[in-house]
Amino acid sequence: MPLFRCPSRECVLNSKMSMVLFASVLRVGDGLPLSASTDYEQDKGLQETKKHVKALSKKLGQFPDRCALKTGQYNINFTSSLGLGYLMVCTENYPNVLAFCFLDELQREFIITYDNKRVNSAVRPYSFIEFDNFLQKTKQRYNSPRSLSTKINLANMQTELKLRPTYQLSPEDLGSINNFSYRTASKYKGIAPSQQLEPVCLPGVVSCVLSILCGGLNLLRGVHAIESVMQNDDHEDFNYVIAFFLGTAACLYQCYLFAYFSVWRNSKSFLAFALICLSNMYLYELRNVWQILFHVTVGAFTTLQIRLRQPQGKAPDYNV
Numbered sequence: 003m004p005l006f007r008c009p010s011r012e013c014v015l016n017s018k019m020s021m022v023l024f025a026s027v028l029r030v031g032d033g034l035p036l037s038a039s040t041d042y043e044q045d046k047g048l049q050e051t052k053k054h055v056k057a058l059s060k061k062l063g064q065f066p067d068r069c070a071l072k073t074g075q076y077n078i079n080f081t082s083s084l085g086l087g088y089l090m091v092c093t094e095n096y097p098n099v100l101a102f103c104f105l106d107e108l109q110r111e112f113i114i115t116y117d118n119k120r121v122n123s124a125v126r127p128y129s130f131i132e133f134d135n136f137l138q139k140t141k142q143r144y145n146s147p148r149s150l151s152t153k154i155n156l157a158n159m160q161t162e163l164k165l166r167p168t169y170q171l172s173p174e175d176l177g178s179i180n181n182f183s184y185r186t187a188s189k190y191k192g193i194a195p196s197q198q199l200e201p202v203c204l205p206g207v208v209s210c211v212l213s214i215l216c217g218g219l220n221l222l223r224g225v226h227a228i229e230s231v232m233q234n235d236d237h238e239d240f241n242y243v244i245a246f247f248l249g250t251a252a253c254l255y256q257c258y259l260f261a262y263f264s265v266w267r268n269s270k271s272f273l274a275f276a277l278i279c280l281s282n283m284y285l286y287e288l289r290n291v292w293q294i295l296f297h298v299t300v301g302a303f304t305t306l307q308i309r310l311r312q313p314q315g316k317a318p319d320y321n322v
């Protein structure tokens with residue numbers, strides 16, 4: 003078994019192996035990632051490097067079409083053409099010419115597989131998920147050079163590299179990017195772009211606390227209702243249990259909606275509010291008017307606060 007076949011983290015760290023660790027394809031215009039290799043390495047240095055990758059992705063259009071950046075023990079290599087960027091992270095001792103071939107191969111395959119229209123119409127990150135496979139396979143091939151059949155081109159590539167050397171990005175080029183990278187790191191972790199909500203305000207916090215209180219009250223009464231079901235075996239009591247618990251769920255769900263961004267957030271909060279109203283209507287006999295008024299008012303107040311706390315701008319991820 004050749005040494006370089008071992009992709010585990012220990013190997014990367016322990017031996018001075020040369021390997022490709024990560025690859026991705028992105029749209030140069032806005033830095034939207036289209037496809038990426040899966041990687042399992044949790045190495046800290048690599049995570050740092052990927053922050054640079056994300057930050058650089060967004061500025062790709064401002065750099066020459068072939069550029070590179072050295073970060074710690076890893077290299078980041080980019081090429082871009084026809085509005086698409088191809089990027090890889092490899093160990094610092096990975097052969098230059100192979101890195102170049104690797105990117106070239108990605109580029110050729112991507113161009114023949116997808117047309118411009120498809121690229122331009124992509125809205126969500128990583129929507130070319132079928133290409134991940136190719137990235138992964140190519141990465142593996144380039145990590146076991148014995149199985150590599152591109153040797154014939156190496157001479158050509160070497161010449162090409164000599165004639166038109168890669169532009170080395172310097173820390174100055176990164177300047178503004180650097181701070182930026184830490185702020186936007188982890189934005190692309192999920193499949194969907196995560197959006198940040200506006201900062202919380204005092205009324206919002208109050209509404210959330212009141213909601214939790216209402217949820218707690220519902221829960222308490224629900225538990226009591228369970229006890230009386232056990233004692234009386236009464237069907238109506240059982241319905242009360244459900245109504246109380248639904249009320250609890252709706253209150254807590256509203257808190258969640260207030261705290262985090264999700265799609266259809268406003269509609270969901272209305273539904274939760276409707277559920278609060280319904281459960282209180284059903285529980286009419288068990289509560290006095292003031293209690294019901296309190297629950298419904300808190301529900302309405304929280305719904306309003308959810309509505310008022312909007313995402314910060316639209317998709318802050320890729321407005322370059």
Ligand SMILES: *[C@@H]1O[C@H](CO)[C@@H](O)[C@H](O)[C@H]1NC(C)=O
Nearest residue numbers: 070071072077079098102168
């Ligand atoms: C890849 O990145 C390294 C580090 O910046 C650089 O020295 C090398 O020339 C790059 N290779 C290619 C093919 O661009």
